[in-house]
Amino acid sequence: MASSSFHLFLFFVFASFSLSYEASLSKQKPQSLIFPIKKDNVTLQYSTSLDMGTPLNFWDGVIDLGGQSVWLNCDKYNTSTYRPIRCGSSKCKAAKGSGCSGCNAPRRPGCTNNTCGGSPYNPFENLLYGEGLIEDVMNVHSTDGKFYLQQSDVPHFIFSCADSPSMLKGLAKTTKGMVGFTRNHIALPMQIALAHKLPPKFALCIPSSTENGFGDIFIGGGPYFMPPYPNDMSKSxxxxxxxxxxxxxxxxxxxxxxxxxxxxxxxxxxxxxxxxxxxxxxxxxxxxxxxxxxxxxxxxxxxxxxxxxxxxxxxxxxxxxxxxxxxxxxxxxxxxxxxxxxxxxxxxxxxxxxxxxxxxxxxxxxxxxxxxxxxxxxxxxxxxxxxxxxxxxxxxxxxxxxxxxxNNLIEFDLASSKLGFSSSLLLKNTSCSQSRIF
CATH class of the missing domain: 2.40.70.10 (Acid Proteases)
Structure with a gap:
């Protein structure tokens, strides 16, 4: 009986510790948020994966350092948590929305009335469309630079739908839109950093191939670890x-x-x-x-x-x-x-x-x-x-x-307006093709 009580006591101690540890992890402020980079061998474009909506919609978007925002072809985007950004709202003004958009078809993502106008742009075909801005929840992954740690949400991520099929011309076949990385407040890095109160800083490690692993996008700063090189790359x-x-x-x-x-x-x-x-x-x-x-x-x-x-x-x-x-x-x-x-x-x-x-x-x-x-x-x-x-x-x-x-680690520090660069990681016997878990 005593032995049984003791084991029961240990079980409750272990369970309490586990719950406490998981709770502390969930409350832990992420050090940086991480997204994968893939390379398309046909178009030579680089893309990343975004997880958005309820239930989650997984889609790939072409990475554009000169892109002002994130846009997606919403034909198959099914979610119950999207909300249109209203014309004249504070969010519309912050996003530098242009005009007001409406839609006569049944309401769905990309088809709403009195919606703040966005401007999705396809640089490969020089196509610019006027579409409404919407917001939805985004699921993101956090890291300490070495390992995937946990998942968290960006509850009000702003993007626009581009429903014309012509908007996907020139994009890699596996992609459904584009992901902008400029200083603009509705580009991916700024939105993510602001939502998680991280430094306005991001880094790219672009792979020459993704046959052996993905490249990385880090939002919020280092450390940056590129195995088998043992040291934090941000220091050099x-x-x-x-x-x-x-x-x-x-x-x-x-x-x-x-x-x-x-x-x-x-x-x-x-x-x-x-x-x-x-x-x-x-x-x-x-x-x-x-x-x-x-x-x-x-x-x-x-x-x-x-x-x-x-x-x-x-x-x-x-x-x-x-x-x-x-x-x-x-x-x-x-x-x-x-x-x-x-x-x-x-x-x-x-x-x-x-x-x-x-x-x-x-x-x-x-x-x-x-x-x-x-x-x-x-x-x-x-x-x-x-x-x-x-x-x-x-x-x-x-x-x-x-x-x-x-295969260069490139860091964009928007607070200090500096670019950090590693030179070729091949010199350190590593590369941007890492086998991380996403």
Whole structure:
């Protein structure tokens, strides 16, 4: 009898401890919130997964660093917890809603009256629609940087429905919309950070492939752990100021509004340590918002102003020839291609080709592009320099594209207006393809 009572006592102690522990976990403020990044090998687009509504609707959206908001094709979006954002409401004003939208069909997500107007935009087809803004609950995952910890909710996540099938043109087949990451208050990072009272900070670790694991989006800051590298990556990031373009680059904006996109101050470019002769005025942003360097997840490869492109190609070809790397017929859209048989070695950071440095605020702060991020396989035994000609009159002189961002940890600190970057994680024998649980 005594033994039975003792075991019963232990059971209640254990049960009480378990409940207490689970309760403390549920009340614990998340250190950061995490979303996966997947790569589509056909379109070269990157997407993330969002869990929204009641019951949960799981959908993938294309990641757009220049996107103002989140939008979804709501044809199959079934939920009982959505609410339209009313015209003239404080939420509508905060979201910079435009006009009022209505609908004559039966009420459903994306079809409501007296609804704050949103502006979902498809950059691949340059399509802009006027659709209503709605809000619904979103389920998110929190992490300590190493492990998935728990789930929590964002009860009033704002997005818009884009019901026209044409809005999905150009998007990866597995996706149903787009996820914006600008400074805008209804872009994903700002909404999530505000809802959980986290620092206005997010980081991307974009994978070159998702065959062995997903990349990561961290909202709220580090630590960032990338196994098997044992240390917190946030401690070793290089930093450079995030610049404000004085003229908006959004598809629709009010005169006088600055851009919400992410620009950095590239001062010069080096190939194998040698300065490339450039027109330096192209590297600055002028009063009309023209010029400069921005980061993009929509452009698959870095896009350069024609004069910059020609100068970089010329110096790269010359440095490659000095290494006895044979040039071959170019493969569109690239302008310089080489025989991979003549590249004598493969290193931890990819093919042993000339490095390209984007020199930032000082000679000691530069973003180095190694072979894994500079070269693209374009055929049997053919590797091409993954930079493309953006023409002689582009809005932005340098657009750093997805291929150059892969396997780099990139942190956007909106409070201090700084960009942190790791350089290639391959140097540390790790990558952005992590086998996390989602």
């Amino acid at each position: 990031l290089f930093t450079t100021p995030l610049l404000i373009n004085p003229v908006s680059t959004a598809p629709i904006y009010t005169e006088g509004e600055p851009s919400d996109e992410y620009f950095i101050g590239v001062r010069s470019i080096k190939v194998d340590g040698k300065l490339v002769p450039l027109n330096a005025s192209l590297l600055a942003i002028d009063k009309n918002g023209v010029g400069g360097t921005k980061l993009s997840t929509i452009a698959p490869y870095t896009i350069l102003h024609t004069s910059i492109y020609k100068a970089v190609i010329n110096d790269f070809v010359n440095k490659a020839a000095a290494r006895k790397i044979k040039r071959v017929t170019s493969v569109k859209p690239f302008g310089a291609c080489f025989s991979s048989k003549t590249i004598m070695a493969s290193t931890r950071t990819g093919p042993a080709v000339p490095t390209i440095d984007l020199v930032l605020q000082s000679k000691s702060i530069y973003w180095r592009v190694y072979g894994a991020n500079s070269m693209v396989k374009a055929g049997k035994d053919v590797l091409c320099l993954g930079f493309v000609d953006g023409g002689s009159n582009p809005r932005t002189s340098i657009v750093l594209g997805g291929h150059q961002l892969e």
